[in-house]
Amino acid sequence: MRIESIKSIRVPVSLVDPLRTSHGTHSNRIVSLVEITTSDGIVGWGEDVSPDGVSYVGDSASESFASLRMLADVVGKRTIDVAEMFSDTWWGIGGRHFAKHAIESALWDAHARANGVSLKNALGGTLELVTPGVVIGVHDSLDALEASVRLRLAEGYQRIKLKIQPGWDLVPVQHVRHIVGSTFTLQVDANAAYTPTNFDVLHQLQDFDVQFIEQPFVAGDLQSHAEFSSLTSTPICLDESIVNINDLMSAIEMNACRVVNIKPSRVGGLCDAIRMQEVAVSHGLDVWVGGMLETGVGRASCLALASRAGFTLTPDLSASNRYFATDVTEPFVLVDGRIAVPDSEGIGVSPLPWVFQHPDVKIETLFSA
Ligand code: MG
Numbered sequence: 068m069r070i071e072s073i074k075s076i077r078v079p080v081s082l083v084d085p086l087r088t089s090h091g092t093h094s095n096r097i098v099s100l101v102e103i104t105t106s107d108g109i110v111g112w113g114e115d116v117s118p119d120g121v122s123y124v125g126d127s128a129s130e131s132f133a134s135l136r137m138l139a140d141v142v143g144k145r146t147i148d149v150a151e152m153f154s155d156t157w158w159g160i161g162g163r164h165f166a167k168h169a170i171e172s173a174l175w176d177a178h179a180r181a182n183g184v185s186l187k188n189a190l191g192g193t194l195e196l197v198t199p200g201v202v203i204g205v206h207d208s209l210d211a212l213e214a215s216v217r218l219r220l221a222e223g224y225q226r227i228k229l230k231i232q233p234g235w236d237l238v239p240v241q242h243v244r245h246i247v248g249s250t251f252t253l254q255v256d257a258n259a260a261y262t263p264t265n266f267d268v269l270h271q272l273q274d275f276d277v278q279f280i281e282q283p284f285v286a287g288d289l290q291s292h293a294e295f296s297s298l299t300s301t302p303i304c305l306d307e308s309i310v311n312i313n314d315l316m317s318a319i320e321m322n323a324c325r326v327v328n329i330k331p332s333r334v335g336g337l338c339d340a341i342r343m344q345e346v347a348v349s350h351g352l353d354v355w356v357g358g359m360l361e362t363g364v365g366r367a368s369c370l371a372l373a374s375r376a377g378f379t380l381t382p383d384l385s386a387s388n389r390y391f392a393t394d395v396t397e398p399f400v401l402v403d404g405r406i407a408v409p410d411s412e413g414i415g416v417s418p419l420p421w422v423f424q425h426p427d428v429k430i431e432t433l434f435s436a
Pocket of ligand 1: 254258281282306307328
């Protein structure tokens with residue numbers, strides 16, 4: 068595949084329901100889309116979901132935009148085989164996973180459209196419907212938390228993941244377990260907010276039958292995850308700790324987790340996500356697709372990925388109205404607790420006209436042949 072042009076389209080959006088985690092509160096985003104036009108005139112879309120104002124792993128939004136500019140010039144001058152676009156084979160350029168994912172996923176979209184197939188089919192996906200979960204952030208009170216939980220139950224979600232942090236853990240989890248009943252799938256995500264001095268509190272979460280505890284300790288501390296895993300019956304899920312295939316292999320060797328949250332943006336692209344899924348499954352781990360507040364563009368490619376057999380747990384890919392009053396694409400909707408995986412060409416959606424007409428939209432050509 069040869070590339071004719073790469074453009075950046077950035078537009079500000081507000082979240083309808085700000086998401087508070089132990090890292091901070093996500094209230095607004097600059098949506099950063101990548102449009103790649105091939106030499107055959109095929110257009111593919113990707114999204115850079117690097118966080119703005121809240122630390123996570125990898126680049127911030129401003130750092131990632133600088134990476135996009137640099138990577139666009141590198142990739143634009145080459146002949147591309149999208150199936151070889153692993154994050155560690157970008158001609159010696161390391162890191163920059165959010166930007167690599169934005170470009171690589173746009174190339175996958177163009178590749179699928181050029182072949183007249185859905186991205187789902189191009190990635191080997193099979194599911195027509197995905198049953199997503201919903202994330203509920205840290206709240207100021209149990210009453211506010213309960214209102215959020217009841218809203219999501221009424222919308223039809225069949226799995227809830229609660230954000231926790233020291234001081235907001237046992238009581239809210241017990242409260243929500245009481246609301247949702249004993250058989251409902253309930254997970255918790257600490258976003259690395261705890262230390263090994265908190266083993267006791269985390270151990271008590273098993274009393275509330277949570278499906279897993281996601282990322283209790285800092286990303287680089289696989290040892291504490293392994294030690295805690297050996298002490299408790301609740302599975303540990305890793306997110307921030309797993310940035311590349313070497314991290315995954317280390318976690319497997321150390322028995323640091325039984326579950327992996329695979330976000331294609333965090334690991335540098337769809338190729339890496341698929342490779343990590345296959346490795347994790349071959350070692351008996353549960354895997355699922357995580358989200359990064361994607362708009363419809365990023366959500367569509369995540370849904371295509373999540374439609375692959377082998378993703379054993381529900382993905383964090385809620386309906387558009389969980390995040391945005393107006394999505395940048397036709398919205399993804401929850402019907403009977405499920406979201407349809409697009410089956411038209413490519414990712415199956417494109418940005419709507421309002422994006423390009425927005426008074427604050429910024430459009431920049433990053434590469435032109
Ligand atoms: Mg997480």
